[in-house]
Amino acid sequence: xxxxxxxxxxxxxxxxxxxxxxxxxxxxxxxxxxxxxxxxxxxxxxxxxxxxxxxxxxxxxxxxxxxxxxxxxxxxxxxxxxxxxxxxxxxxxxxxxxxxxxxxxxxxxxxxxxxxxxxxxxxxxxxxxxxxxxxxxxxxxxxxxxxxxxxxxxxxxxxxxxxxxxxxxxxxxxxxxxxxxxxxxxxxxxxxxxxxxxxxxxxxxxxxxxxxxxxxxxxxxxxxxxxxxxxxxxxxxxxxxxxxxxxxxxxxxxxxxxxxxxxxxxxxxxxxxxxxxxxxxxx
Amino acid sequence: xxxxxxxxxxxxxxxxxxxxxxxxxxxxxxxxxxxxxxxxxxxxxxxxxxxxxxxxxxxxxxxxxxxxxxxxxxxxxxxxxxxxxxxxxxxxxxxxxxxxxxxxxxxxxxxxxxxxxxxxxxxxxxxxxxxxxxxxxxxxxxxxxxxxxxxxxxxxxxxxxxxxxxxxxxxxxxxxxxxxxxxxxxxxxxxxxxxxxxxxxxxxxxxxxxxxxxxxxxxxxxxxxxxxxxxxxxxxxxxxxxxxxxxxxxxxxxxxxxxxxxxxxxxxxxxxxxxxxxxxxxxxxxxxxxxxxxxxxxxxxxxxxxxxxxxxxxxxxxxxxxxxxxxxxxxxxxxxxxxxxx
Numbered sequence: 001x002x003x004x005x006x007x008x009x010x011x012x013x014x015x016x017x018x019x020x021x022x023x024x025x026x027x028x029x030x031x032x033x034x035x036x037x038x039x040x041x042x043x044x045x046x047x048x049x050x051x052x053x054x055x056x057x058x059x060x061x062x063x064x065x066x067x068x069x070x071x072x073x074x075x076x077x078x079x080x081x082x083x084x085x086x087x088x089x090x091x092x093x094x095x096x097x098x099x100x101x102x103x104x105x106x107x108x109x110x111x112x113x114x115x116x117x118x119x120x121x122x123x124x125x126x127x128x129x130x131x132x133x134x135x136x137x138x139x140x141x142x143x144x145x146x147x148x149x150x151x152x153x154x155x156x157x158x159x160x161x162x163x164x165x166x167x168x169x170x171x172x173x174x175x176x177x178x179x180x181x182x183x184x185x186x187x188x189x190x191x192x193x194x195x196x197x198x199x200x201x202x203x204x205x206x207x208x209x210x211x212x213x214x215x216x217x218x219x220x221x222x223x224x225x226x227x228x229x230x231x232x233x234x235x236x237x238x239x240x241x242x243x244x245x246x247x248x249x250x251x252x253x254x255x256x257x258x259x260x261x262x263x264x265x266x267x268x269x270x271x272x273x274x275x276x277x278x279x280x281x282x283x
Numbered sequence: 284x285x286x287x288x289x290x291x292x293x294x295x296x297x298x299x300x301x302x303x304x305x306x307x308x309x310x311x312x313x314x315x316x317x318x319x320x321x322x323x324x325x326x327x328x329x330x331x332x333x334x335x336x337x338x339x340x341x342x343x344x345x346x347x348x349x350x351x352x353x354x355x356x357x358x359x360x361x362x363x364x365x366x367x368x369x370x371x372x373x374x375x376x377x378x379x380x381x382x383x384x385x386x387x388x389x390x391x392x393x394x395x396x397x398x399x400x401x402x403x404x405x406x407x408x409x410x411x412x413x414x415x416x417x418x419x420x421x422x423x424x425x426x427x428x429x430x431x432x433x434x435x436x437x438x439x440x441x442x443x444x445x446x447x448x449x450x451x452x453x454x455x456x457x458x459x460x461x462x463x464x465x466x467x468x469x470x471x472x473x474x475x476x477x478x479x480x481x482x483x484x485x486x487x488x489x490x491x492x493x494x495x496x497x498x499x500x501x502x503x504x505x506x507x508x509x510x511x512x513x514x515x516x517x518x519x520x521x522x523x524x525x526x527x528x529x530x531x532x533x534x535x536x537x538x539x540x541x542x543x544x545x546x547x548x549x550x551x552x553x554x555x556x557x558x559x560x561x562x563x564x565x566x567x568x569x570x571x572x573x574x575x576x577x578x579x580x581x582x583x584x585x586x587x588x589x590x591x592x593x594x595x596x597x598x599x600x601x602x603x604x605x606x607x608x609x610x611x612x613x614x615x616x617x618x619x620x621x622x623x624x625x
Contacts, residue, residue, distance in 0.1 A: 244355045
């Protein structure tokens with residue numbers, strides 16, 4: 001999936017590979033817009049048909065009004081639960097950023113060590129797999145008991161969600177470092193540290209980046225769980241609170257905010273990836 | 284080749300597992316099913332469930348009990364047409380009957396009136412002596428619950444605006460954790476968590492006191508309108524069993540406590556103690572003008588729900604309050620009061 005996306009992205013830069021130069025960009029821009037339009041048409045139709053209760057499928061216009069209400073001060077009420085939508089989103093992004101930085105930093109470090117030293121891998125791997133298979137909801141209550149109800153348990157949960165994918169991807173990437181290159185460097189007199197720095201890390205970087213992107217996805221999808229307790233301000237808390245009141249339009253606005261910001265973040269990460277490891281697929 | 288074999292195995296496993304879900308209720312496909320949503324709090328519902336009174340009284344029906352954690356979830360289940368009866372608090376009911384939800388259900392019974400089993404407690408050492416002292420402090424309660432409603436009502440009565448207090452949305456177990464750690468200064472919660480809070484705190488107000496000043500919180504039995512229309516007999520039997528449970532709680536509290544204790548993880552002693560703290564009406568009170576009223580003459584409960592709706596609108600929890608007529612129409616009075624004693 002990642003490869004495919006990267007390849008299409010690569011195509012855009014040399015249009016010569018596409019038989020009809022103008023058709024490529026048109027399809028690329030046109031198809032998503034078309035699918036979006038079709039989606040809204042079906043949505044409007046489903047809501048207007050009246051088959052379902054409005055709590056199940058509210059009108060697109062209702063959701064739009066909820067979005068406006070959430071983003072403005074109306075009748076003396078500030079957004080939702082006293083905070084505007086961007087404030088909710090900002091707090092969530094802040095938590096995700098903090099969690100991801102901690103999780104990814106520890107994950108990369110752990111991955112490097114696990115990939116380089118066999119006995120560490122044997123010790124740590126079962127723990128990592130154990131952690132990876134746990135749904136965050138299962139242990140979040142423990143984090144609340146241990147760390148309280150403020151930022152600490154939320155950031156910890158997101159870091160725990162981000163750590164395993166990074167660590168696993170980095171380990172695999174380090175293990176896959178070409179033996180020939182490692183041995184060549186050794187033969188040329190490189191120390192162990194030199195080999196890691198000049199051979200292993202560059203060759204592992206592309207795959208590590210994939211791990212980081214997965215990690216961000218994992219952290220992002222744990223946001224509602226992380227903001228289950230005392231999550232306001234926060235988009236996850238907003239979604240949870242609105243669903244307590246069966247307030248579907250606000251839930252949908254929250255979901256769209258999480259989804260769209262997730263898309264943007266992933267796009268940014270892909271951009272960074274292309275710049276930081278342009279040799280991907282070419283070694 | 285390998286992929287084909289894998290796919291075959293996956294298909295066989297899926298088919299095998301889909302055929303053996305674990306379900307101890309063993310519904311009889313030939314009989315219609317009555318679907319009941321309940322919450323695991325000590326009240327008549329659990330007596331009926333544990334003693335299998337409905338199964339006995341309705342041999343031609345399957346009875347399916349489903350446990351829910353909050354009235355909000357039960358509202359969702361009603362909207363999805365997945366339950367026929369449900370027990371939920373007065374604020375979820377008022378919300379459900381108001382726009383935009385407009386859930387087509389009616390109130391057929393008052394299961395419980397919150398008494399000393401729900402209370403606002405301030406933590407020792409927080410320096411809080413009265414509700415007015417809560418300004419600027421952190422107060423926890425499960426949002427969208429009856430306790431949340433009571434907390435807002437208590438604050439309003441004492442001239443404290445909700446925005447002056449840092450309200451925190453926590454479920455009872457999490458309240459206890461945050462309380463032990465000192466993360467919150469006060470909490471509005473219910474038993475059994477409340478017992479633990481009282482050990483290390485001061486009760487500021489209970490729901491019984493709020494009820495005396497015109498803000499009672501109730502647990503109501505709701506029935507879906509379409510179900511009631513098609514199965515009026517079942518609704519009658521259900522109300523009779525609820526009345527029987529009320530009588531048993533009054534006259535034979537130990538037996539009732541034992542039945543309830545078998546359904547929730549509490550000892551019979553704890554349950555009987557909790558039962559004494561809540562207020563249970565008598566069948567005669569149920570059908571009095573103060574509560575449900577009589578056939579065709581909905582009682583004061585409708586006014587009560589209208590007040591709640593007004594309050595929820597003031598708190599911006601619903602866009603606008605519903606008129607009194609909505610709540611009067613939503614009280615199921617058919618056959619009252621005689622049907623309860625038959």
